[in-house]
Amino acid sequence: xxxxxxxxxxxxxxxxxxxxxxxxxxxxxxxxxxxxxxxxxxxxxxxxxxxxxxxxxxxxxxxxxxxxxxxxxxxxxxxxxxxxxxxxxxxxxxxxxxxxxxxxxxxxxxxxxxxxxxxxxxxxxxxxxxxxxxxxxxxxxxxxxxxxxxxxxxxxxxxxxxxxxxxxxxxxxxxxxxxxxxxxxxxxxxxxxxxxxxxxxxxxxxxxxxxxxxxxxxxxxxxxxxxxxxxxxxxxxxxxxxxxxxxxxxxxxxxxxxxxxxxxx
Amino acid sequence: xxxxxxxxxxxxxxxxxxxxxxxxxxxxxxxxxxxxxxxxxxxxxxxxxxxxxxxxxxxxxxxxxxxxxxxxxxxxxxxxxxxxxxxxxxxxxxxxxxxxxxxxxxxxxxxxxxxxxxxxxxxxxxxxxxxxxxxxxxxxxxxxxxxxxxxxxxxxxxxxxxxxxxxxxxxxxxxxxxxxxxxxxxxxxxxxxxxxxxxxxxxxxxxxxxxxxxxxxxxxxxxxxxxxxxxxxxxxxxxxxxxxxxxxxxxxxxxxxxxxxxxxxxxxxxxxxxxxxxxxxxxxxxxxxxxxxxxxxxxxxxxxxxxxxxxxxxxxxxxxxxxxxxxxxxxxxxxxxxxxxxxxxxxxxxxxxxxxxxxxxxxxxxxxxxxxxxxxxxxxxxxxxxxxxxxxxxxxxxxxxxxxxxxxxxxxxxxxxxxxxxxxxxxxxxxxxxxxxxxxxxxxxxxxxxxxxxxxxxxxxxxxxxxxxxx
Numbered sequence: 001x002x003x004x005x006x007x008x009x010x011x012x013x014x015x016x017x018x019x020x021x022x023x024x025x026x027x028x029x030x031x032x033x034x035x036x037x038x039x040x041x042x043x044x045x046x047x048x049x050x051x052x053x054x055x056x057x058x059x060x061x062x063x064x065x066x067x068x069x070x071x072x073x074x075x076x077x078x079x080x081x082x083x084x085x086x087x088x089x090x091x092x093x094x095x096x097x098x099x100x101x102x103x104x105x106x107x108x109x110x111x112x113x114x115x116x117x118x119x120x121x122x123x124x125x126x127x128x129x130x131x132x133x134x135x136x137x138x139x140x141x142x143x144x145x146x147x148x149x150x151x152x153x154x155x156x157x158x159x160x161x162x163x164x165x166x167x168x169x170x171x172x173x174x175x176x177x178x179x180x181x182x183x184x185x186x187x188x189x190x191x192x193x194x195x196x197x198x199x200x201x202x203x204x205x206x207x208x209x210x211x212x213x214x215x216x217x218x219x220x221x222x223x224x225x226x227x228x229x230x231x232x233x234x235x236x237x238x239x240x241x242x243x244x245x246x247x248x249x250x251x252x253x254x255x256x257x258x259x260x261x262x263x264x265x
Numbered sequence: 266x267x268x269x270x271x272x273x274x275x276x277x278x279x280x281x282x283x284x285x286x287x288x289x290x291x292x293x294x295x296x297x298x299x300x301x302x303x304x305x306x307x308x309x310x311x312x313x314x315x316x317x318x319x320x321x322x323x324x325x326x327x328x329x330x331x332x333x334x335x336x337x338x339x340x341x342x343x344x345x346x347x348x349x350x351x352x353x354x355x356x357x358x359x360x361x362x363x364x365x366x367x368x369x370x371x372x373x374x375x376x377x378x379x380x381x382x383x384x385x386x387x388x389x390x391x392x393x394x395x396x397x398x399x400x401x402x403x404x405x406x407x408x409x410x411x412x413x414x415x416x417x418x419x420x421x422x423x424x425x426x427x428x429x430x431x432x433x434x435x436x437x438x439x440x441x442x443x444x445x446x447x448x449x450x451x452x453x454x455x456x457x458x459x460x461x462x463x464x465x466x467x468x469x470x471x472x473x474x475x476x477x478x479x480x481x482x483x484x485x486x487x488x489x490x491x492x493x494x495x496x497x498x499x500x501x502x503x504x505x506x507x508x509x510x511x512x513x514x515x516x517x518x519x520x521x522x523x524x525x526x527x528x529x530x531x532x533x534x535x536x537x538x539x540x541x542x543x544x545x546x547x548x549x550x551x552x553x554x555x556x557x558x559x560x561x562x563x564x565x566x567x568x569x570x571x572x573x574x575x576x577x578x579x580x581x582x583x584x585x586x587x588x589x590x591x592x593x594x595x596x597x598x599x600x601x602x603x604x605x606x607x608x609x610x611x612x613x614x615x616x617x618x619x620x621x622x623x624x625x626x627x628x629x630x631x632x633x634x635x636x637x638x639x640x641x642x643x644x645x646x647x648x649x650x651x652x653x654x655x656x657x658x659x660x661x662x663x664x665x666x667x668x669x670x671x672x673x674x675x676x677x678x679x680x681x682x683x684x685x686x687x688x689x690x691x692x693x694x695x696x697x698x699x700x701x702x703x704x705x706x707x708x709x710x711x712x713x714x715x716x717x718x719x720x721x722x723x724x725x726x727x728x729x730x731x732x733x734x735x736x
Contacts, residue, residue: 017391024388028379103374105350105366106392172301257304259354262347263291264300 007109007251014110021110022117040122041129044081048074051194066227071134075221076193078130079151082123083159083213084184089115090163091180094171098265108258112163116156123152134224142226151219158212158243165250168257171264191217215239280363281444281475282326282349287358289319289344289499318344320499322358329473333486333507335514336496337619338715342479345496346370346446349477364443364475365394371448373433378422382413385421386436393440403439410461411435431458438465444475449482481718483511484730518621518717566613570606570627574673579603581629582709587614589690589711596704600636600668600695604629607691607710609682618682618689620717620725626678626710628693632668636703639665640696641676646708647723648688654680655692659699685725686716 011018030036052070093112100106127148135141162180170176191213197205208214215238218231292313294300299312306312319341326332336342347353348360350368375392376385386407390400408417411432416424424432438445447466466489469476478490486493486507493510495503495517503513575581581604582588608625609618618624626643642657656678658665668674682689691710695703717725 016397017388020388020391024377024380024384028377099374100392102352103371104392105352105368106375169301172297172304174297253305260300260304262353264297 007255010107010109011113014107017107018110018113018117021114022121025114025118026121037122037125041125044077044126047081048077051077055194067139067221067225068137071137071139071225072196072221073194074130074133075224076191076217078123078126079155079216079220080188080191080193080213081126082119083155083216084188085119085122086116086156086159087162087166088181088184089119090159091166091170091177093163093167094261095167095174095177095265101261101265108261109254112160112167112254116160116163119159120152120156130224139225139227144226144230145223147219147223147230151216151223154212154216154219154239154243157247158216161243161247161250163250164254165246168254168261171257171261187211187213193217209235210238210242212239212242279328280325280361281328281330282324282363282477283359283361284322284324284349285359285361287319287322287324287345287348287355287360288317289341289348289353290356291316291318317499319348319355322499322501324494324501326475326477328475330491331470331476331478331489333490333493333510334477334479334496335481335483335486335493335510337514337517337717340496341499342496343370343448344499346448346477346479349444350446362444365440366444366446367393367437367440367442368446369434369437369448370446372430372437373421376421376429376433379420381420382411382417382424382432383408386432386439389436390440395440399441403441407432407435407439410439410465412458427458434458434462438469442474444477445469446477446479448479483514483718486511518619563608563611563613567606567608567625567627570604570613570629571675575603575629575631577631582706585614585710587616587710587712589708592709593707594705594709595707596695596702597697598704599634599697599701600630600632600639600703602628602693602695602704602706602709603631603673605693605710607712616712617715618712619715620682620685621727622682624680624682626691626693627675628677628695629673629675630668630695630704631673632670634670636668636695636697638698639668639703640699641665642692642694642696643678644692644694644707645684646690646692647684648690651723653684653724657694657696682714683724683726684714685720685722686714688712689714 026037026040030039033039035042052073055073056069090112093115094101094108097106097111100111101108131141166176166180170180190208191211192208197208197214200208215231215235218228218235222228222230292300292303293316294303294313303310303312322341322345334342334345344353346368347370348355349362350366350370351360351362352368352370373385375389377388380388383404386404387397387400390403391397395403411417411428411434413424413428413431416428417432421429421432445466466476478486480486490507492505493507494501495510495514497517503510580601582602583590585605587607606627607614607618608627609615609622628641630639630641632639640657640659642655642659644655645653647653689712690708692705692707693709694705696705697703
């Protein structure tokens with residue numbers, strides 16, 4: 001048997017390849033379009049506009065006192081879109097690359113890392129636009145913006161855990177991909193993206209506090225909008241208590257199942 | 266020289282590949298869910314049936330040798346290669362491969378159609394583990410070898426299949442491998458490119474690289490390889506001098522089984538390690554019956570066919586897996602064809618028959634009235650309806666004993682399967698005379714013929730070839 005290398009260091013040694021494949025994945029998606037990667041921005045823009053219009057003017061959601069609703073919306077929607085893309089594309093990372101798994105000696109451990117990196121590339125673009133919109137609205141950047149680095153690490157830890165877990169299971173049972181899609185939709189509404197946490201009762205807030213994405217979003221928002229409070233240490237502890245075991249289970253499951261991929265695809 | 270790992274004749278330092286006790290068991294699951302359940306089961310509960318694609322393979326390949334691997338389809342060749350280039354994990358045993366492996370299992374498998382030839386070559390080299398600098402140093406060479414001109418910087422999807430293969434082959438062999446694994450990939454491209462591939466092959470040999478070469482092309486094994494191994498039913502049944510191995514391979518192909526005939530030559534160390542000397546003796550059918558439930562039962566089914574009388578009025582033909590529902594049937598029913606059986610390669614009613622295999626067609630006839638001079642006939646035709654062969658006992662000048670009312674008789678035709686490949690239909694008929702048909706069942710039998718090597722045409726004449734010096 002081959003000696004098993006730990007997964008994360010081996011990702012680091014393969015970073016050139018991951019980067020190359022991720023870039024071509026982004027390019028592929030828009031290769032045949034005239035507007036190219038502009039499309040990557042169009043979908044979030046439309047989504048943002050629809051939610052903003054419905055919630056601000058249709059439902060007249062009470063704006064939180066510290067920042068306008070549209071800014072809360074964009075700073076929440078952008079990391080969420082990145083997260084859901086990482087998980088959704090990640091979950092099909094193995095089955096969509098059957099030819100690599102079966103025909104060549106491909107370093108299987110990097111498969112889910114490719115769509116994750118691809119989503120991160122688009123995310124970087126969207127963050128730039130967020131930055132511009134937030135600045136135009138009078139929220140000038142402060143050193144707090146550096147929190148984004150940590151916020152992104154949290155985002156990738158959670159999304160990566162789920163992508164590795166679901167992509168491995170998906171290879172055996174393709175229902176997993178469908179279930180993942182459904183759960184992501186539910187999750188979207190369980191996370192304070194288009195609605196504000198403050199409308200909830202104290203009890204409901206405590207429950208939503210265990211949703212790791214709540215924590216990630218509050219980091220993003222605090223980074224962009226200095227008038228908002230930073231998440232507490234308890235929040236961050238709660239996040240890692242949930243995410244670390246999921247990450248371990250995800251990577252471990254992947255490691256255990258990857259030898260069977262060529263047999264099942 | 267190849268030797269079993271147990272008593273290795275090859276010094277440790279000169280080994281390129283060492284397999285010890287390698288087996289690959291395919292677990293056959295009733296559903297994909299069962300597979301997942303088993304993989305994750307904390308109690309190691311079993312949910313599968315087993316199929317041994319490889320069994321106890323010991324193999325030492327010394328550095329710098331070219332080894333040919335032959336065997337019929339399903340003998341485990343591809344599985345063996347996939348294990349050596351670590352696409353598949355062995356179920357048991359250890360694999361030790363020293364050096365970078367370039368595998369030509371499926372050319373261009375990792376290519377992205379939207380990227381250019383150049384980009385694909387770079388990506389491919391990175392997957393093989395090269396870093397950017399050594400790739401840059403090599404890209405010119407790849408471009409020159411592929412020889413596709415300006416297309417090299419065009420998306421691969423607009424390539425012709427020949428260009429695609431050339432770039433893919435060039436990409437695969439230019440990663441500076443220590444070990445090259447070739448699975449019949451040289452059958453690509455035009456003659457000029459093939460010649461170029463063979464030259465590259467030669468230069469690999471001269472550079473002292475190790476080559477594993479899997480093929481059905483027996484001639485190239487004797488021409489190219491230092492040694493050959495013969496795989497049969499997942500085992501290495503023989504290894505050594507290419508000419509002898511090819512002869513035994515031919516024997517398997519024509520008779521469908523390996524006779525107990527270990528005509529070993531003294532120049533080569535036969536695999537004689539623990540798991541290996543035995544299978545040579547023990548090979549026929551019984552061994553294999555564990556892995557393939559059909560195998561070995563074939564002969565028993567023939568005896569049963571010949572012993573059992575079908576019930577009055579019963580048509581057993583329609584129960585046969587090879588029965589073709591859209592048969593055309595006519596005749597006065599003085600006699601009826603009530604059952605048939607196709608025996609080949611030790612199997613009864615196998616839906617896939619190798620080209621060249623000996624086929625036995627049994628048919629059972631029920632006589633309803635007195636038939637003084639019965640004539641039995643058959644026709645072999647291709648999927649496109651071309652009659653390949655039509656014959657009957659009248660033309661064969663055989664006088665069959667009369668069929669008495671109420672009796673049943675079984676008849677057999679035996680012939681080599683000359684049809685080269687593809688769908689094959691057989692008509693069966695019984696007649697009272699050349700003009701009066703009792704029962705003709707046209708296209709009643711349907712199976713597929715599997716090609717055993719590349720050739721073109723309807724029929725494999727398996728020509729012998731010789732070259733002569735002309736003064």
